[in-house]
Amino acid sequence: xxxxxxxxxxxxxxxxxxxxxxxxxxxxxxxxxxxxxxxxxxxxxxxxxxxxxxxxxxxxxxxxxxxxxxxxxxxxxxxxxxxxxxxxxxxxxxxxxxxxxxxxxxxxxxxxxxxxxxxxxxxxxxxxxxxxxxxxxxxxxxxxxxxxxxxxxxxxxxxxxxxxxxxxxxxxxxxxxxxxxxxxxxxxxxxxxxxxxxxxxxxxxxxxxxxxxxxxxxxxxxxxxxxxxxxxxxxxxxxx
Numbered sequence: 001x002x003x004x005x006x007x008x009x010x011x012x013x014x015x016x017x018x019x020x021x022x023x024x025x026x027x028x029x030x031x032x033x034x035x036x037x038x039x040x041x042x043x044x045x046x047x048x049x050x051x052x053x054x055x056x057x058x059x060x061x062x063x064x065x066x067x068x069x070x071x072x073x074x075x076x077x078x079x080x081x082x083x084x085x086x087x088x089x090x091x092x093x094x095x096x097x098x099x100x101x102x103x104x105x106x107x108x109x110x111x112x113x114x115x116x117x118x119x120x121x122x123x124x125x126x127x128x129x130x131x132x133x134x135x136x137x138x139x140x141x142x143x144x145x146x147x148x149x150x151x152x153x154x155x156x157x158x159x160x161x162x163x164x165x166x167x168x169x170x171x172x173x174x175x176x177x178x179x180x181x182x183x184x185x186x187x188x189x190x191x192x193x194x195x196x197x198x199x200x201x202x203x204x205x206x207x208x209x210x211x212x213x214x215x216x217x218x219x220x221x222x223x224x225x226x227x228x229x230x231x232x233x234x235x236x237x238x239x240x
Contacts, residue, residue: 005186006171010164013193020196021204034202040115048109052102058095059135062088067161071154085150089142096139103132127198134187141180151178157185 024032038045066088074084107128110120142150160173174182195201 002171002175005182006160006174007169009186009189010169013189016193017195020193021201024196024201032201032205034199035119037110037116037119040119041109041113044105044109044113048102048105050102051098052106055095055098055100055102058091059099059138062092062095066154067158070158070162081152085152089150092142093139096135096142099135100132100139103128103135123198127194127200130187130191130194131200134184134191137180137184137187141178141184144178144180151181153177153181157181 071081071084075081110116110124156173156177160170163170163173174185195203
């Protein structure tokens with residue numbers, strides 16, 4: 001089971017991620033979207049969406065630093081392990097609370113606004129369950145051990161994560177990891193595999209064409225044309 005969870009499942013999740021992205025880009029480009037429901041309701045969305053997106057961005061950055069930046073690197077720049085774990089605890093908790101609050105408001109909006117609720121698919125509900133589960137379990141795992149600096153995942157989970165890139169996963173490092181971290185990691189890998197098949201696929205969209213497209217020229221109307229428009233129907237002369 002350890003070999004499957006920590007030596008096979010990560011690569012299976014990554015393969016499904018890549019295959020899904022290729023499939024969506026080739027056969028479902030018009031579906032590569034968030035399926036925005038802003039046209040139905042925007043007041044609550046304008047609050048919930050930034051809260052969620054900023055929260056999840058901080059969560060992702062925290063995971064990238066925690067898993068892929070070795071302790072020796074942070075120590076080399078003068079950050080002690082105690083200071084790192086305090087920042088991880090309070091910063092990670094704040095990011096998690098923001099994300100959960102954003103998801104809560106988005107779900108509330110979908111449930112209470114009839115047009116938005118009718119536009120919600122089973123796929124959306126499935127995605128929300130896994131996303132919320134991953135965030136909440138991560139927070140519970142982090143807060144469950146309040147003794148000292150908490151569980152030192154930088155000596156087990158982080159090296160295991162980095163070993164995946166060498167194609168030689170050190171599954172033995174995950175044997176003594178607390179169960180909550182195990183569940184959090186498994187749900188996270190499943191969520192990664194689901195990304196291309198949900199609205200979360202939009203995280204891989206970047207308007208790179210804006211960097212090279214021609215300038216858009218805006219011209220003001222001729223002041224002589226700012227008067228009242230004629231009431232008669234038909235085409236208007238624009239002059240020569």
